[in-house]
Amino acid sequence: MSIVPMKPILEAALKNGYAQGAFNVNTVAQAEAVIEVHKMFRSAAIIQGADLANAFMGGRSDFMNGTVEDKKLGAKRIADAVYKYAEHADIPVVLHLDHGKDIDSVKAAIDGGYTSVMIDGSSLPYSDNVELTREVVKYAHPLGVTVEGELGVLTGIEDHVFSDKSTYTDPMLACDFFKKTGVDCLAISYGTQHGAVKGNNIKLRREIAIAASENLRHSGINPLLVSHGSSTVPAYIVERINQLGGDLKNTNGIPINELKSVIPYGICKINVDTDIRLSITRNFREFFTNHPDKKKSTTIGRVWDLMEQNPDKFDPRIYLPPVMDKLIIETNITDSDLLSLVSLIKAGVHEVVGTLIVQFGSFGRIDRINTRSLSEMIDIYNEEMRIS
Numbered sequence: 001m002s003i004v005p006m007k008p009i010l011e012a013a014l015k016n017g018y019a020q021g022a023f024n025v026n027t028v029a030q031a032e033a034v035i036e037v038h039k040m041f042r043s044a045a046i047i048q049g050a051d052l053a054n055a056f057m058g059g060r061s062d063f064m065n066g067t068v069e070d071k072k073l074g075a076k077r078i079a080d081a082v083y084k085y086a087e088h089a090d091i092p093v094v095l096h097l098d099h100g101k102d103i104d105s106v107k108a109a110i111d112g113g114y115t116s117v118m119i120d121g122s123s124l125p126y127s128d129n130v131e132l133t134r135e136v137v138k139y140a141h142p143l144g145v146t147v148e149g150e151l152g153v154l155t156g157i158e159d160h161v162f163s164d165k166s167t168y169t170d171p172m173l174a175c176d177f178f179k180k181t182g183v184d185c186l187a188i189s190y191g192t193q194h195g196a197v198k199g200n201n202i203k204l205r206r207e208i209a210i211a212a213s214e215n216l217r218h219s220g221i222n223p224l225l226v227s228h229g230s231s232t233v234p235a236y237i238v239e240r241i242n243q244l245g246g247d248l249k250n251t252n253g254i255p256i257n258e259l260k261s262v263i264p265y266g267i268c269k270i271n272v273d274t275d276i277r278l279s280i281t282r283n284f285r286e287f288f289t290n291h292p293d294k295k296k297s298t299t300i301g302r303v304w305d306l307m308e309q310n311p312d313k314f315d316p317r318i319y320l321p322p323v324m325d326k327l328i329i330e331t332n333i334t335d336s337d338l339l340s341l342v343s344l345i346k347a348g349v350h351e352v353v354g355t356l357i358v359q360f361g362s363f364g365r366i367d368r369i370n371t372r373s374l375s376e377m378i379d380i381y382n383e384e385m386r387i388s
């Protein structure tokens with residue numbers, strides 16, 4: 001199956017009372033692993049590349065300074081890999097841009113082959129957010145591409161997305177936002193946070209999701225709501241990282257039962273990034289601890305040096321740059337040390353993504369999805385325009 005737009009996949013989740021996890025990737029090995037594990041569980045897969053991940057994949061280890069050209073190259077690299085893996089997978093696969101910050105980021109992603117994009121205007125004044133989101137919808141829908149917007153501001157750090165104060169989504173505004181922008185789905189702020197330090201015993205403000213989805217339903221709009229900042233930060237993984245020389249402090253995720261409790265109220269996509277970074281970090285630390293000779297490897301030894309210098313970090317992009325070119329560009333890796341890293345990356349993805357497919361209930365659901373191609377979605381959007 002080729003890669004497909006996201007909207008029909010979220011509609012099936014909403015209708016059948018489950019959620020799709022959406023998983024961020026920074027290397028092609030991660031994308032391959034995300035598809036493998038979803039295939040194993042007969043679930044649709046949503047692979048996310050963040051705007052800055054596209055810059056990283058475009059060859060910028062200083063990805064914060066990535067240009068539009070870097071992003072275009074990165075978007076195309078990840079999209080080419082995802083197309084190749086998806087072709088043989090027999091499950092619907094979506095490639096979604098996470099936190100697109102302007103129309104250029106969105107265009108870079110769509111030109112590269114993304115089938116779904118988020119435009120994050122949440123830090124702008126409401127009317128500017130509406131304006132920006134509408135502009136993206138105007139570009140994306142004629143191409144059949146799904147659009148996600150965001151209303152309300154989350155706290156925490158995630159790539160360029162940083163905010164120290166949270167503003168919960170006003171559920172009354174959600175309807176207005178959908179109507180004025182024509183957006184397909186909406187990320188809301190209701191107590192989740194980006195990053196690995198989310199505070200103890202987080203309680204989600206599920207009444208915000210309830211109020212927003214009720215308002216939307218009464219207006220005849222399908223309440224496709226999205227939960228960002230929803231990593232669970234598994235304690236067993238953090239503990240193991242710290243046993244192996246890591247120094248992660250005050251890490252907390254969103255309790256899995258809190259996340260499951262909002263699924264009946266319209267949350268049909270749950271974004272997870274941190275959990276994957278943590279499991280890969282643990283796998284790498286375990287590997288170098290069990291094979292101390294590999295710390296001197298000519299190909300991967302420098303990865304260990306960077307891990308050792310950064311015990312309080314768990315973002316693989318901090319220690320992958322020495323091998324990044326090979327991981328991203330080379331399709332036939334033959335170096336056995338490098339192959340070990342690839343299999344550790346994939347194992348990390350399989351573990352946390354597999355767990356969440358089961359927890360969020362998307363396993364075994366591919367037959368419930370009315371999968372649409374990009375060109376079928378173009379017809380559907382045209383028809384909607386004609387009626388309205």
Ligand SMILES: [Zn+2]
Pocket residue numbers: 099158161194228229271
């Ligand atoms: Zn986010």
